[in-house]
Amino acid sequence: xxxxxxxxxxxxxxxxxxxxxxxxxxxxxxxxxxxxxxxxxxxxxxxxxxxxxxxxxxxxxxxxxxxxxxxxxxxxxxxxxxxx
Numbered sequence: 001x002x003x004x005x006x007x008x009x010x011x012x013x014x015x016x017x018x019x020x021x022x023x024x025x026x027x028x029x030x031x032x033x034x035x036x037x038x039x040x041x042x043x044x045x046x047x048x049x050x051x052x053x054x055x056x057x058x059x060x061x062x063x064x065x066x067x068x069x070x071x072x073x074x075x076x077x078x079x080x081x082x083x084x
Contacts, residue, residue: 033084
């Protein structure tokens with residue numbers, strides 16, 4: 001009886017730790033993508049009257065069609081933010 005309770009609590013604790021780890025990893029990747037994008041856009045000389053979308057498209061940092069990458073694709077052929 002006691003083992004069943006302890007095993008149940010430990011299983012819940014392990015599940016909570018794994019879920020927290022996955023969420024922390026996702027937040028870290030999102031922060032890294034925002035950081036890299038901001039650094040690269042700051043280095044890119046674009047018009048002061050241009051929009052963010054124009055700067056992102058002209059700089060070649062990101063392509064929306066590469067959000068899902070097929071297996072076997074060479075990462076060096078992808079834009080910088082899509083590599084993350």
